[in-house]
Amino acid sequence: MTKYIYFFLALTCVNGLVAQEFEGSVLESGTGVPLQNVSVRNLQSDEVVFTDSGGNFSLSVSEYPVDVEFSLLGYLNSTMKIESNLKQGEIYLQQDVDQLSEVIIRSSNISQAVRKTPSSVGIISENDLNRTDNFILVQNFNYVPGVFVSQGALNTNKINIRGIGARAQYSTNRIKAYINGIPLTTAEGELTLDDFDPEYLDRIEIFKGPVSSVFGAGLGGAINLFTSQNRNDQKSVVTDFNYGSFNTRKTRANLNFVNDGLDLSINYNNVQSDGYRRNGDYDRNSLLGSVGLMNKSGNYWSLFLSYTKLKAFIPSSLNEDDFRNDPEKAAFTWNQSAGYESYDKNIIGISYDHRFTENFKNQTSIFYNFRDGYEPRPFNILDENRNSIGARTKFNYKTSVFNSPSEISFGAETMFEFYETGTFENLYEEVEERRSVQGDRLSLNEQNRNYINVFAQMNTEITSKLLVEMGLNFNSTTYDLKDRFIEDGIDQSGDYSFDPIFSPRLGLSYEAFEGKNFYASASHGFSTPTVAETLTPEGQINTDLKTETGLNYEVGFKGNWFNNKLYTEVNLYSIQIRNLLVARRVGPDQFVGVNAGKADHNGIEFTSAYRTNLTSDLQLKLFLNSNFNFFEFDKFVDLGENYSGKTIPGVPEYMISPGTEISFKDLTANINFQAFGEMALDDANSGYTDAYELLNLKLNYNWKLSRRLNFQFNFGINNILDEDYAASIVTNAVGFGGSAPRYYYPGNPRNYFGGVRLKFDF
Structure with missing residues (x-):
């Protein structure tokens, strides 16, 4: 027993x-x-x-x-x-965005790896965003080949992609932008990205060149921002404080809570600065939040919201003498009137991802944007209010076409925008103190604008090595204007529409050798005129303005080397712009838009990234990004002046940016160098800025105090060489009353920053 x-x-x-x-x-x-x-x-x-x-x-x-x-x-x-x-x-x-070639492009209608995508897409990873002082988002874009940000002040930034948008005056246009699939570009095509905290973002994808077949009215390209989606359990609180030169400080708090399919993230940040220049005070409060919920069927709900309150004074541009001898001063009239911009802005979006079957899914978003702005300028005071509502839906279906694995995507996006703008006299000259004084009303207009994009795309693997991508977009844009100011005896009310636009795209990607792809593509793009561009000098609507269009032809190579340690990408492109919209100067800081000809944007871009572990504790990352631009007017005659063959102003003729990141245990050092070529000041090429070089350094040290508590220090120096340079210019500036034209926005001299961060996991 x-x-x-x-x-x-x-x-x-x-x-x-x-x-x-x-x-x-x-x-x-x-x-x-x-x-x-x-x-x-x-x-x-x-x-x-x-x-x-x-x-x-x-x-x-x-x-x-x-x-x-x-x-x-x-x-x-x-x-x-x-x-x-x-x-x-x-x-x-989570994708390792530093492993560039294998990154899956989220924002394309059909997701696929960067290396297999037959177009040029710049990727800014979370790690890339940590290489700078992080006071403002858009400064990180200047490391992407083909992208240039003109930086006049913390609130005066203008993005151009492959030279498109360089001749816009004080804001970014001709570029579409989204955050988590929620549109950020207004219905008229204007864009502001300064409001978003770079430390809240997981990555940025930048499509370069005409991308209308996917995103609609985006002649220059598209910028897609993504917040983190941490679906594995994570619960943490992060607080940090950063301080820099010119009494610049940033305070931030972030909460992450991920549990059982729920992903909650809330971020508050405040940025304040006295500014390098007079009349340059800046104060921005932002609250960002996202909530994601995965149900038992694998379908995903997400909510995104953003609130921003800004008041930023404007030093404006300087003439050459002041730029070289007294760059800290503000333009006289802007300083006397204490000119500034202020606004309250809200963005709310709800998205739903639904899988009907393993091969058929849909993503649908609805969104609402609101902006209430007030901007005293020397020549008038602008009071504006914008509301917009819209929706976007996209279906994806995996199937077989002619016995070849394929994926088809189709959908639509629409936006209705209601915009009210009025101007008042600025009586700042009638008071002794330095401030603006609102006087009589000068104008009051209401504009309702709406557009609809219908799009379709198909990707087919003809063979295991050959991918074909085809796309088509249809756009219809209309608006009506109501003139509510009758005292001037001018009524510019009316209904207007732009001709419908079809934008096709064709791309080929061929894996000639393992991990090495050649690609070619042709695409069409367009941009409609903005509200400001539609007004004539007499305040009338210019109904003769046409939509600006462009064709992009591109060939390139993307490949991995040395067991995926090195990634390289090179592309050559040519964009032909027709019905070119240009800003004609009609007064101090005032302009109107006209169609004035054709332009050719030709260029070469190069991207490379190398990563290796020298020892178990020592990691080395190297990158080299560059572009060389050959942008010129093809046929351009304005007011009897022939500018054909002239260089397009506002774009550096080259950018070369090598960088190094060295990590040893908990210490990371980033050294970044940027060299920019000269820029033409105006259409006549009567003058150029000087070429300049910037050297920047940032150190990070992580100190793990316990299993749950982590402490981080950072310190950095921008413009170590203390270079004098023009960070931005106002193209085609004109001097009035015998004064010299004010082309230049001075860049910041050598400046320092540092900060601390505390993270607690609970």
Whole structure:
């Protein structure tokens, strides 16, 4: 009898040691797409299995809890502790955006890796955003080949992509932008990205050149911002404070809570500065929030909201003498009137991702934008109010076309915008103190603008190495204007519409060698005139203005080298712009738009990134980005002056930016160099800015105080060489009353910054 008892006990012990099966699936964090060939390693037994085409795996576990490591090229490694009561689960991997070639483009209608995309897409990762002082977002864009940001002040920034938008006067236009799929560009085409805290973003994708087949009215390109989607359990609070030269300070607090399919993130930040120049005070409060919820069926709800309150004074531009001898001063009239801009802005968007089947899904978003602005300028005071509401829906279907694996995407985007703008006299000259004084009303207009984009795209793998991409967009834009100011005896009310636009696209990507692709593409783009451009000098609507259009032809190479340690990309492009919209100066700081000819934007861009581990504790990253521009007017005659063959102003003729990042244990050092070529000041090329070089440094040190508490220090120097340079220019500036034209916005001299961050995981 005793031997049977011993046998039973032994059998019980053996059964206790028999491995149990843990089943799970691995998905991409940003999109929820199943990931194949993920290495799943049991760190106790060192057993390794791989996920199948549906992202599923089954792992033997003999003892709980167990640590399991998940790894896949192009994604950050993740380690998960599996408790005894967990028999199955979902694991989400975040893309390693530094591994450029393997990054999946989220914002394209059809997601695919950068290397296989037949177009040029600039990627700014979370790590890239941490290489700068992080007071303002758009300064990071100048490291992307083909992109240039003219920086007049913290609130005076103008983005151009491949030279398109360079001749806009004081704001960014001709570029579409989204955050988590929610449109940020107004219905008339204007864009402000200064409001967003760079430390709240996970990544930025910049499509360069005409992209209307995907995004609609975006002749220059499209900028897509993404916040983090941390679907693995995470609960943390982050607070930080940064201080820099010119009494610049930033205070920030962030809460992340991720649990059981719920992803909540709230971010508050305040940025204040006295500014390098007089009349340059800046104060911005921002509140950003996102909520994501994954239901049991795998469908995903998300909510995004943003609130910004800004008051920023404007020093404006300087003439050459003041720029070189007294760059800290403000333009006289802007200083005397204490000119500034202020606004309250809200953005709310709700999105829903639904999977009908494994091969058929839909994403639908509805959004609302509101902006209430007030801007005293020397020549008048602008009071404006903008409300817009819209929706975007996109369907994706995986199928087979002529026995070739294919994916089809189709959908539509529409926006209705209600814009009220009025101006008043500025009586600042009638008071002794330095301030603006609102006088009589000068104008009051209401404009309702709406557009609709209908788009479709198909990607087909003709062979395992050849990908064909085809797209088409249809756009219809209309608006009506109501003149509510009758005292001037001029009524400019009316209904207007632009001709419907069809924008096709064709792209080819061929993997000639393993990990090395050649591509070619042709695409069409357009941009409609803004409100300011539609008004004549007499205040009438110019109904003869035409939509600006362009054709982009591009060839390039994208490839990995040395076991994926080095990624290189080179492309050549040619954009032909027709019905070129130009700003004609009609008064101090005032302009109107006219169609004045044709322009050719030709250029070469180069991107490279190298990453290696020198030792287990020492990591080296190198990058070299550059572009060379050959932008000129093809046929351009304005007011009898022939500018054909002249260089397009406002764009550096080249950008070269090498950089190094060295990480040793918890210390990281970033050294970035930027060289920019000269810029033409006006259409006649009567003068040029000087070429300039910037050298920047940032150090980060992470100090892990405990398992839950992390402390970080940072210190940096911008413009180490103390270079005198023009960070922005006002193209075609004109001197009035015998004064010299004010072309120049001085860049900041050598300046310092530093900060601390505390993160607590709970």
